[in-house]
Amino acid sequence: MLRAVMCPDCAEPVHADDLFCESCGRDLRLDRDATRATASPEPCVRCGTPADGESDYCSGCGLRRNDGTDHVEIDLAVLAGVSDRGLVHRRNEDAMALGKLARGTEVIAAVVCDGVSSVRDPQLASRSAAETTLTGLLGAGSGSGSSDELIRSSVATAAKAVATLAGSSLRDAPSCTLVCGLVERSDDGTAAISVGWVGDSRAYWLSDAGSRLLTHDHSWAAEQIAAGVLDEETAMSAPMAHAITRWIGADGPAEPDVMTFTPQTPGVLLLCTDGLWNYVPDADELAGLTLPTVAEEGPIAAATELTGIAIEAGGRDNITVVVIPVSPDLPRSTA
Amino acid sequence: MTEPPRFTVEVDYNRYLAIDATSVDAIVTVTATGDAPAATSDALEVIIIDCSTSMSGNKIRSARQATAAAIAELRDGVAFAVVVGTQDARQLYPDRGVARADARTRAEATTYVERLAANGGTGIGSWLKLTGQIADGFAGPLKHAILLTDGQNGERAVHFDAALRSVVGKFTCDCRGVGTDWRVDELRTISSALLGSVDIVADPADLAADFQAIMGAAMGKSMADVALRLWTPRGASIRFVKQVSPTVEDLTGRRNESGPQRGDYPLGSWGAESREYHVAIDIEAGSIDEDVLAARISLVTAGSDDVLGQLLVPVTWTDDTALSTRIARGVAHYTGQAELAEAIQEGLAARKAGDVATATARLGRAVALAAESGNSDTARLLERVVDVIDAPSGTVTLRRSVSDADEMTLDTRSTKTVRVRGAEQ
Incomplete structure (x- = not known):
């Protein structure tokens, strides 16, 4: 049960049992947030020209304005995420969307996307795909159908939304990877985890009882290794190792792979882009870095710490990390 | 009422500049679709x-x-x-x-x-x-x-x-x-x-x-008075704005100031067609990894702020020479086509003035450029004015007798260009 005493949107007081805010109509059982660009109200850092709110670039000297996405933190208490530009890229083309819903069965969902940097406006693709997929996933419980179907239909809707960004030209159409996690808790306390992905963004299950990578990359290197053509070291050192073979975009094969499992022990579902796993690919190593921090300081601290590790290691790429603790043995009200 | 044409604007350029570099060259393709003629x-x-x-x-x-x-x-x-x-x-x-x-x-x-x-x-x-x-x-x-x-x-x-x-x-x-x-x-x-x-x-x-x-x-024309609107950052200067396809036409001098850091270049009327422009700008050098908008290029109804199509030309400075030394294919191609037109006009002028050395050199250069870029129509016209010994190197001799018609045909059609070979459409 959500124990809001004020509406998170309009700050008007609400009753703990209210389903909607009386003032603004917000659904109080739903809490969600995502990477969103905001036109900076600050004057240009280089020439001082005031922001016009119309463009990503200063209307005086042309310098790109910080649109608020260089560093994003989202803390919904029961799950949290951090997305950072890193040290090398000029903007953050990753995006994330996180949500929780206390309606019937409790649902937690998160989506992480990595814009394909060789195309036009990849950041628009990743933001749109993350938000649209999350909206689909939070429809869980309201309809029938399996989690597998829900993920596929949510990703298909997101792919359509991203395809519209291409405009009239398919060349270099905005596109991105996607990994999403859906945690559905039933009344008996068991939690079902479903993960869907397109491209090389990853999901890990981290637990003291055993940690593992849940996804397999849709990338050139992974496919060479899987097909037995190259060993891991040769494949990963090839120039096209990271070339993805599936993506969300007007010109892409966007069909996700989906896996589902029911954890028997507490653990953490970790979603991340290659900005993190390029530095720390190993599940056990990630568990060692993540689980103690989650236990002591909560998911936002763990996401912040993992992001910091990737930046310390060089921050060659945008980094996005979402941490979702799952405790099947505990009562379900954790909010 | 008939439907006005829809415009798409696309750009080909290298967004990466070397440290201290200030030149930005972009080929802008404007395509109007919808063939309903005007009322x-x-x-x-x-x-x-x-x-x-x-x-x-x-x-x-x-x-x-x-x-x-x-x-x-x-x-x-x-x-x-x-x-x-x-x-x-x-x-x-x-x-x-x-x-x-x-x-x-x-x-x-x-x-x-x-x-x-x-x-x-x-x-x-x-x-x-x-x-x-x-x-x-x-x-x-x-x-x-x-x-x-x-x-x-x-x-x-x-x-x-x-x-x-x-x-x-x-x-x-x-x-x-x-x-x-x-x-x-x-x-x-x-x-x-x-x-x-x-x-x-x-x-x-x-x-x-x-x-x-x-x-x-x-x-077939349905849209009168279209203009190319060019916004550039403070401190930038326009080296030139040229139409480069279907013909070479320098538009630089036609600029009308239309707002702060902004000028309009009239393009006349349009039917269902595609034209390409070479926009060359010098901007102030930025620091490494800085992301700066070198130009905002829009297509507008002349004398209004009615935007028919728009694109941005952002650039970034990098110390990665593999990135900064790439030359966009369209820029290389149309730089060659503009030089081809110039070489022909200068070569013919020198020939008329009796300057055999300059005429041979410039028309030879034109033969080489036409061959290299696959501009076979212009290559054929050149062959009526010069004898080609070796096209790739531009080795030619002037023909002794050339008909006025052949010379004038070459001159008038010197500005016709071909599109980039094998370009994706």
């Missing part, structure tokens, strides 16, 4: 026929046929007029103002045209001024003229220049020179200022087909 009430056509004494004989007979062919192409409802040019200008049809094309007016105009005789001088400035007056009296947006002449202008330069300046923006004009006694630079000046084309019709017998084609294209 007939929006369009005016004026046909200007040279009736100077030199037109006597074959030429005036062909000009009559060509004008009749053009009149036959007029869609019902389009406004039109025929102007006869000698040392003065006189309106042949209708008596004043414009006629609306229908079976009766087309037949009437044709009857008048068939009686045309050649007798008088050549005063092109006065022809343009009369056409300007007719255009002034017409309310629709699409105003187009065809100008046919066979000789050199007899007016004093100051008179002609003033006349041309006074009609810029009032109508667009395609110019045709018949025979070989006219001057390419004279007609190019007019067509360039009036956003039209120039070509040679060496054989008067070909005029009718050519006029028919011009009129057919003019009838």
Whole structure:
């Protein structure tokens, strides 16, 4: 049960049992947030020209304005995420969307996307795909159908939304990877985890009882290794190792792979882009870095710490990390 | 109401600059789709026929046929007029103002045209001024003229220049020179200022087909007065703005300031077609990884803020030379095509002046550029002026006897370009 005493949107007081805010109509059982660009109200850092709110670039000297996405933190208490530009890229083309819903069965969902940097406006693709997929996933419980179907239909809707960004030209159409996690808790306390992905963004299950990578990359290197053509070291050192073979975009094969499992022990579902796993690919190593921090300081601290590790290691790429603790043995009200 | 065309704007450039680099070159492709022609009430056509004494004989007979062919192409409802040019200008049809094309007016105009005789001088400035007056009296947006002449202008330069300046923006004009006694630079000046084309019709017998084609294209235009709007950051300077396809046309001097750090370059009227522009800008150097907008390029309805299409040209400075040394294919190609046009015009001018060394060098360079870029039409025209020994290296000798028609054809068509070979569409 959500124990809001004020509406998170309009700050008007609400009753703990209210389903909607009386003032603004917000659904109080739903809490969600995502990477969103905001036109900076600050004057240009280089020439001082005031922001016009119309463009990503200063209307005086042309310098790109910080649109608020260089560093994003989202803390919904029961799950949290951090997305950072890193040290090398000029903007953050990753995006994330996180949500929780206390309606019937409790649902937690998160989506992480990595814009394909060789195309036009990849950041628009990743933001749109993350938000649209999350909206689909939070429809869980309201309809029938399996989690597998829900993920596929949510990703298909997101792919359509991203395809519209291409405009009239398919060349270099905005596109991105996607990994999403859906945690559905039933009344008996068991939690079902479903993960869907397109491209090389990853999901890990981290637990003291055993940690593992849940996804397999849709990338050139992974496919060479899987097909037995190259060993891991040769494949990963090839120039096209990271070339993805599936993506969300007007010109892409966007069909996700989906896996589902029911954890028997507490653990953490970790979603991340290659900005993190390029530095720390190993599940056990990630568990060692993540689980103690989650236990002591909560998911936002763990996401912040993992992001910091990737930046310390060089921050060659945008980094996005979402941490979702799952405790099947505990009562379900954790909010 | 007919549907206006839809515009798409695409860009080819290298967004990575080396440290301290300031030059940004971009090829902008503007494509208009939707082939619904304009409402007939929006369009005016004026046909200007040279009736100077030199037109006597074959030429005036062909000009009559060509004008009749053009009149036959007029869609019902389009406004039109025929102007006869000698040392003065006189309106042949209708008596004043414009006629609306229908079976009766087309037949009437044709009857008048068939009686045309050649007798008088050549005063092109006065022809343009009369056409300007007719255009002034017409309310629709699409105003187009065809100008046919066979000789050199007899007016004093100051008179002609003033006349041309006074009609810029009032109508667009395609110019045709018949025979070989006219001057390419004279007609190019007019067509360039009036956003039209120039070509040679060496054989008067070909005029009718050519006029028919011009009129057919003019009838397909549906959007008048489009402009390229260019925003650049403070401290930037525009090196040039050139149309590079289908022909080379320098637009740099046509800029009208339209706002802070912003200028508009008029592009004339559009049908369903695609044109390419080379925009070359110098901006202030930025620091590494800085992301700066070098230009915002939009297509607007001239004199308004109605944006038909837009794109951004951001750049980033990098110390990765693998990125910064890449040259966009379109930029390399059209830089070559513009140089090709220049080499031909300079080579022919040197040849005329008797400077064999310069003519051989420049026309040789043109042969090499035409071969390299696959501009086979221009390569063929060059072969009528020079003997090619080795095309890739541009080794040529000047031909001793060259017909005036071949030389003038090469000159007028020197600005025609080809698109990038194997370009994705």
